[in-house]
Amino acid sequence: MIKRGKFITIEGTEGVGKSTNIEFIKEYLVRQGIPLLLTREPGGTPLAEEIREMLLKRRDEKMDESTELLLIFAARSQHLQQVILPALKGGRWVLSDRFTDATYAYQGGGRGLNISLITDLEERIQGELRPDLTLLLDIDVKLGLERAGRRGELDRFENEQLPFFEKVRKAYLKRIQESPDRCMVIDASPSLRVVQESIKKVLEPKIEEFLAEN
Numbered sequence: 001m002i003k004r005g006k007f008i009t010i011e012g013t014e015g016v017g018k019s020t021n022i023e024f025i026k027e028y029l030v031r032q033g034i035p036l037l038l039t040r041e042p043g044g045t046p047l048a049e050e051i052r053e054m055l056l057k058r059r060d061e062k063m064d065e066s067t068e069l070l071l072i073f074a075a076r077s078q079h080l081q082q083v084i085l086p087a088l089k090g091g092r093w094v095l096s097d098r099f100t101d102a103t104y105a106y107q108g109g110g111r112g113l114n115i116s117l118i119t120d121l122e123e124r125i126q127g128e129l130r131p132d133l134t135l136l137l138d139i140d141v142k143l144g145l146e147r148a149g150r151r152g153e154l155d156r157f158e159n160e161q162l163p164f165f166e167k168v169r170k171a172y173l174k175r176i177q178e179s180p181d182r183c184m185v186i187d188a189s190p191s192l193r194v195v196q197e198s199i200k201k202v203l204e205p206k207i208e209e210f211l212a213e214n
């Protein structure tokens, strides 16, 4: 029987260096000989990427918070059924740039939506599936926004202001504290080299543990 792959997710607010660090994590896992699929949310399939565009696009009409939540879970359902679940079942590991912790943080924390609504959708759409490991890259919101530079066209989320991102960060940290076995926080404020050393330090034993499982 093929051993189910592991599901690893990376989270963080603006300016934490998510893309660079995901590339680092990907290379690290591939060097261990792990068959890996790199993906992202919202998105990860052609249809889910179309939903992503709807979510990120700025328009005159205000997007209702519940509409936003449902679109996120619509994209997630498609992504899960078409990409994530088949990969895991086939023994590949999946590394996803964001997953449902982002919904708790952005829609729950940032938008103030009722958490039980998110929990309900999570259970209905994902069933038992939860990430095996989540790394939260954490940074002071002001510093993150400075680092992100906020140049050029900002998308619908990037266009939000400091108080929104403060709420998102707070919700992320709360969520991470609630699942200490699955989630690890990495301080993303030092230099890239130091951040990547911290990532390696938490990743190494966890990967060894995963590989040793029957």
Ligand code: TMP
Pocket (backbone or CB within 6 Å): 040, 041, 042, 072, 098, 099, 100, 101, 102, 103, 104, 106, 107, 157, 158
């Ligand atoms: P990205 O910029 O990291 O690719 O993510 C796109 C935006 O989508 C980001 O601003 C956060 C937002 N988002 C949510 O609001 N809820 C979610 O569940 C996910 C996965 C992303």
